[in-house]
Amino acid sequence: NAGVTQTPKFRILKIGQSMTLQCTQDMNHNYMYWYRQDPGMGLKLIYYSVGAGITDKGEVPNGYNVSRSTTEDFPLRLELAAPSQTSVYFCASSQGSYTGELFFGEGSRLTVL
Amino acid sequence: AQSVAQPEDQVNVAEGNPLTVKCTYSVSGNPYLFWYVQYPNRGLQFLLKYITGDNLVKGSYGFEAEFNKSQTSFHLKKPSALVSDSALYFCAVRGRNNNDMRFGAGTRLTVKP
Numbered sequence: 001n002a003g004v005t006q007t008p009k010f011r012i013l014k015i016g017q018s019m020t021l022q023c024t025q026d027m028n029h030n031y032m033y034w035y036r037q038d039p040g041m042g043l044k045l046i047y048y049s050v051g052a053g054i055t056d057k058g059e060v061p062n063g064y065n066v067s068r069s070t071t072e073d074f075p076l077r078l079e080l081a082a083p084s085q086t087s088v089y090f091c092a093s094s095q096g097s098y099t100g101e102l103f104f105g106e107g108s109r110l111t112v113l
Numbered sequence: 114a115q116s117v118a119q120p121e122d123q124v125n126v127a128e129g130n131p132l133t134v135k136c137t138y139s140v141s142g143n144p145y146l147f148w149y150v151q152y153p154n155r156g157l158q159f160l161l162k163y164i165t166g167d168n169l170v171k172g173s174y175g176f177e178a179e180f181n182k183s184q185t186s187f188h189l190k191k192p193s194a195l196v197s198d199s200a201l202y203f204c205a206v207r208g209r210n211n212n213d214m215r216f217g218a219g220t221r222l223t224v225k226p
Contacts, residue, residue: 040122043203043216098145098211099164102147104157
């Protein structure tokens with residue numbers, strides 16, 4: 001099974017450019033998440049979704065947008081990239097409600113110059 | 114909102130010795146608690162979780178964790194460390210009726226031969 005798949009794995013952006021990080025899962029999970037990981041800061045929740053058509057903000061949503069048109073896909077869009085968005089981004093999914101553990105993708109390393 | 118603290122950035126142990134990675138949490142009501150491990154350039158992998166019941170939880174690779182409600186702690190333990198246990202460990206918490214999962218800053222475990 002593929003699990004959670006993220007693309008691209010690496011990307012360099014110039015300040016002000018926009019891009020979309022793709023995330024898809026094949027486990028039929030309702031819950032999906034986007035986190036960013038910065039050194040020494042752990043993971044910060046950007047956005048999450050509890051099902052198709054439903055999204056909500058996490059701790060650090062500014063500068064990002066998401067959509068959830070299908071159960072499988074949860075893309076993260078960066079508008080007007082800034083150096084502060086240089087990070088490693090992880091997509092994750094979970095089954096059911098509050099007790100389910102997260103399944104993570106391999107990450108997308110983004111550098112904004 | 115719920116939060117997690119991992120007071121140690123780094124833990125060093127000798128192979129064969131017991132290891133402990135500390136975690137304390139703050140949440141309204143009863144918590145759901147999780148431990149994840151991250152190897153270099155990989156996504157996080159689930160180790161174990163506490164939902165309810167027995168305070169001692171056993172998980173993957175011989176790890177276990179003890180839930181202590183009075184101390185609001187969920188320390189990760191292993192009786193005999195292996196060099197291959199060297200990795201970054203994250204504690205996470207989700208409150209009941211909360212859809213998002215919050216992570217600590219991570220603890221880097223180094224097991225020396």
